[in-house]
Amino acid sequence: MNIDFEKASFKDFENIPGLDPFDWAKLWGEYVRDRTKAGQFNYRQENLSGCGPEIELNLPGNPHRNFVSLVSNDYLGFTQHPKVKAAAITGIEKYGAGAGASPAIGGHYIFHQEIEDKIAAFFKRESAVVFSTGYTANSASLQALLKGEDLAILDMAVHASVYEGCLNTNVKTFLHNNLEALERVLKTSLGKYRTRMVIIDGVYSQDGDLAPLAEIVKLVKEYDAYLMVDDAHGTGVIGETGRGVIELHDLFQQVDIITGTFSKTFAHLGGYVVASPDLVGFLKFQARQHIFSATLSPASACIAKAIDLVDEEPIWMHHLWDNIDYLKTGLQSLGLDTGITESAIIPVKIGDIGLNARVCGRLLEAGIYANQINYPAVSRKDARVRMSVMATHTHRQLDKVLNAWEWVIKKEGLSD
Numbered sequence: 030m031n032i033d034f035e036k037a038s039f040k041d042f043e044n045i046p047g048l049d050p051f052d053w054a055k056l057w058g059e060y061v062r063d064r065t066k067a068g069q070f071n072y073r074q075e076n077l078s079g080c081g082p083e084i085e086l087n088l089p090g091n092p093h094r095n096f097v098s099l100v101s102n103d104y105l106g107f108t109q110h111p112k113v114k115a116a117a118i119t120g121i122e123k124y125g126a127g128a129g130a131s132p133a134i135g136g137h138y139i140f141h142q143e144i145e146d147k148i149a150a151f152f153k154r155e156s157a158v159v160f161s162t163g164y165t166a167n168s169a170s171l172q173a174l175l176k177g178e179d180l181a182i183l184d185m186a187v188h189a190s191v192y193e194g195c196l197n198t199n200v201k202t203f204l205h206n207n208l209e210a211l212e213r214v215l216k217t218s219l220g221k222y223r224t225r226m227v228i229i230d231g232v233y234s235q236d237g238d239l240a241p242l243a244e245i246v247k248l249v250k251e252y253d254a255y256l257m258v259d260d261a262h263g264t265g266v267i268g269e270t271g272r273g274v275i276e277l278h279d280l281f282q283q284v285d286i287i288t289g290t291f292s293k294t295f296a297h298l299g300g301y302v303v304a305s306p307d308l309v310g311f312l313k314f315q316a317r318q319h320i321f322s323a324t325l326s327p328a329s330a331c332i333a334k335a336i337d338l339v340d341e342e343p344i345w346m347h348h349l350w351d352n353i354d355y356l357k358t359g360l361q362s363l364g365l366d367t368g369i370t371e372s373a374i375i376p377v378k379i380g381d382i383g384l385n386a387r388v389c390g391r392l393l394e395a396g397i398y399a400n401q402i403n404y405p406a407v408s409r410k411d412a413r414v415r416m417s418v419m420a421t422h423t424h425r426q427l428d429k430v431l432n433a434w435e436w437v438i439k440k441e442g443l444s445d
């Protein structure tokens with residue numbers, strides 16, 4: 030089996046015909062060693078210092094120890110906020126290191142209830158249920174709600190967790206953010222399924238663009254379907270008070286199911302589903318994760334503090350937007366293509382997988398750690414470097430990023 034390592038993507042190793050999984054693993058190991066030797070495998074780098082705008086990486090052979098980090102979704106910098114850290118420590122001191130059980134059978138604590146109440150109120154709704162990851166908030170809920178008689182209608186760019194949640198139901202995808210394509214699916218599927226649920230993100234994780242939510246809500250109502258919105262990347266970033274794309278359009282009551290994560294703006298781990306009291310009550314006992322998997326640890330008591338801080342300290346969102354504008358303008362003035370982003374996710378479109386790997390390797394050489402995004406996260410010809418901006422980046426750090434890009438452009442002939 031011949032795989033061109035320079036052009037390969039993770040997907041190429043997923044199910045190699047004629048080989049068994051142990052052979053796939055061997056080939057995968059060869060690929061990782063080859064790419065690491067070339068300085069172009071920038072995944073799973075060992076972080077020695079914690080989450081932040083500047084981090085220490087263990088990268089043998091690289092001249093740097095400290096890197097400007099653009100890989101964290103801790104948009105408001107709350108993972109290092111003293112009040113959030115103190116709340117996590119208090120949670121552990123008060124309740125212990127672990128929760129000891131799944132929520133349905135002994136693992137539901139007062140601090141979980143507080144988080145559920147706060148996140149529901151944050152989205153101006155009555156009820157919410159927490160999950161131990163954002164991934165399972167989507168996958169476990171959808172598995173519980175949609176079966177063989179139903180239809181999930183997905184924007185093709187929704188997160189992998191949504192696709193996983195829809196494995197046991199029927200799925201139709203529509204072209205990303207394309208309202209005509211969505212309407213076509215809604216029209217042609219009318220009367221053919223028991224439940225039809227349109228599922229979209231608020232902010233999309235690879236382009237950083239926003240869903241046209243007002244128009245989508247209108248279509249969903251017109252064709253009598255349900256709507257689920259995952260605003261993992263919009264929460265804390267978009268809208269006057271950080272309530273995401275739903276706040277932009279004031280549609281808190283019109284979205285049937287709001288999901289998201291506590292691992293980005295809310296600085297910890299876990300996910301949530303905000304919906305009607307009946308639906309939330311159902312998920313608490315029908316989402317398999319609530320029966321078969323342990324709940325969030327007492328350190329998660331810090332999530333309640335992080336939710337409060339979005340309102341108590343709006344200064345962080347102001348810093349974030351100042352940094353987003355600064356970096357985006359700087360990249361664009363270097364002639365780089367940042368696509369259609371309107372959020373804290375800033376891609377630089379490169380195109381070719383091999384060139385993208387070289388660019389990311391060069392950025393590491395220059396002391397910048399950014400995400401290397403390839404197929405299947407994006408299409409094969411749409412490889413890009415993805416950067417996540419934080420409120421706590423300084424302009425000095427962002428200048429270092431811009432200088433590095435200027436150097437990479439020359440080294441790799443990006444402007445040709």
Ligand SMILES: Cc1ncc(COP(=O)(O)O)c(C=O)c1O
Nearest residue numbers: 162163164188234259261290292
């Ligand atoms: C849009 C979206 N939804 C859900 C998730 C999963 O969240 P978590 O990492 O907290 O499990 C992610 C993670 O990156 C995401 O980007």
